[in-house]
Amino acid sequence: MQAAWKVWIQHEGEKIFGQGPRDLLLKIESLGSINSAAKAMGMSYSKAIKLIASTEKAMGITLLERSIGGTEGGGSKLTSEARDLVDRYNRYEEASREAVEAIYQSIF
Amino acid sequence: MQAAWKVWIQHEGEKIFGQGPRDLLLKIESLGSINSAAKAMGMSYSKAIKLIASTEKAMGITLLERSIGGTEGGGSKLTSEARDLVDRYNRYEEASREAVEAIYQSIF
DNA sequence: CCCCGTTGTTTTTCTCCTTGTATAACGATG
DNA sequence: CATCGTTATACAAGGAGAAAAACAACGGGG
Numbered sequence: 001m002q003a004a005w006k007v008w009i010q011h012e013g014e015k016i017f018g019q020g021p022r023d024l025l026l027k028i029e030s031l032g033s034i035n036s037a038a039k040a041m042g043m044s045y046s047k048a049i050k051l052i053a054s055t056e057k058a059m060g061i062t063l064l065e066r067s068i069g070g071t072e073g074g075g076s077k078l079t080s081e082a083r084d085l086v087d088r089y090n091r092y093e094e095a096s097r098e099a100v101e102a103i104y105q106s107i108f
Numbered sequence: 109m110q111a112a113w114k115v116w117i118q119h120e121g122e123k124i125f126g127q128g129p130r131d132l133l134l135k136i137e138s139l140g141s142i143n144s145a146a147k148a149m150g151m152s153y154s155k156a157i158k159l160i161a162s163t164e165k166a167m168g169i170t171l172l173e174r175s176i177g178g179t180e181g182g183g184s185k186l187t188s189e190a191r192d193l194v195d196r197y198n199r200y201e202e203a204s205r206e207a208v209e210a211i212y213q214s215i216f
Numbered sequence: 217c218c219c220c221g222t223t224g225t226t227t228t229t230c231t232c233c234t235t236g237t238a239t240a241a242c243g244a245t246g
Numbered sequence: 247c248a249t250c251g252t253t254a255t256a257c258a259a260g261g262a263g264a265a266a267a268a269c270a271a272c273g274g275g276g
Contacts, residue, residue, distance in 0.1 A: 001167075003200075004118040007208060009216075011109045035252065044235050049254070059109075066253060069243030073251025092111075092215050099207040100115055107200045108117075143222060152265050157224065174223060177273030181221025 003104030007096045009089070016058035021051055022089050025063065025082055033075040034064070061085075111212030115204045117197070124166035129159055130197050133171065133190055141183040142172070167193075 008018030027037035038048035056063050063082040068074040078086075116126030135145035146156035164171050171190040176182045186194075 001117060001119045001124075003115065004123065005113065005115045005204065007111065007113045007212075009109060010112040015112065016109075033252065045253090046236085046255090047234065053254095067243090068241070068253045069250095070252080071244045071246095071250080074242075074253060075251090076253080088215050092212060095211045095215070096113065096208050099211065100204050103203045103207065104115075104117075104200060107196050107203070141222065153223090154225090154266085155264065161224095175273090176223050176271070177220095178222080179220080179274050179276095181274095182223065182272075183221090184223080 001108070003101050003108075005096060005100040007093055011058060014058065017055060017085065017089065019093075021055050022086055024048060024051060025078060025086055028064065028076055029078050029083075032077070033073075059085075109216075111209050111216075113204065113208040115201055119166060122166060125163055125193065125197065127201075129163050130194055130201075132156060132159060133186060133194055136172065136184055137186050137191075140185070141181075169193075 006019070008015050010016055024037060024041065024043070027040055028034055031037045031040060034048055034052065035045055038045045041048075052063060061081045062079050063085075064076040065079055066074070066076045114127065116123050118124055132145060132149065132151070135148055136142055139145045139148060142156050142160065143153055146153045149156075160171060169189045170187050171193075172184040173187055174182070174184050
């Protein structure tokens with residue numbers, strides 16, 4: 001029996017960024033395309049692209065630099081805003097984990 | 109844009125207690141029956157009863173004293189173990205809320 | 217002995233979400 | 247100019263989960 005927690009960012013009651021988008025962005029960064037990242041995560045391309053699009057719209061920032069066509073077909077890279085967001089979220093998540101676990105231990 | 113969080117208790121990867129069961133238990137305490145509590149929460153009776161049953165099984169404690177039949181048809185009351193669990197969870201949740209919001213403010 | 221509103225189980229139905237598929241545009245390379 | 251693997255959109259198909267419904271058992275009171 002142990003503590004469990006989840007943190008995300010919301011706006012007007014709508015979840016706009018959390019673990020899912022974060023993991024997807026990291027995979028895109030390492031693999032170079034939305035398509036391969038979605039496959040690697042066992043997620044359909046449709047879902048991946050909708051996730052990215054809705055996040056971009058909700059946060060009002062561009063997360064990816066897309067390129068279509070070319071020898072390799074194209075690909076996507078994270079913008080600096082996306083990297084900053086991922087970084088902040090990671091720190092937010094990690095600090096919360098430590099805090100929540102400590103609180104749990106003190107109560108249960 | 110604001111912090112959002114959720115805490116629960118899990119065991120072997122399975123979520124065994126969280127906001128949902130806590131809210132349901134509180135409603136049962138105030139209304140006196142699983143049925144009326146489920147209705148008040150816009151939840152189906154089937155879901156409510158499964159939620160209670162799975163929580164009792166996972167935690168190994170009895171949450172409700174059920175009575176079937178009688179003039180009023182019966183009803184359910186919380187056991188002292190259930191009240192203790194709800195109380196601990198409330199403190200766990202509230203302390204976590206404060207901690208997580210503070211962390212969010214310091215990072216974003 | 218019947219009525220009532222519970223608890224509890226089971227089965228059916230439905231709805232939402234996800235996946236899958238088809239289609240199109242793109243552009244560097246050979 | 248044909249090829250290739252992307253991005254991107256639209257729509258059909260499928261499945262998982264929840265709700266709904268049906269049914270039985272219970273027991274105090276009229």
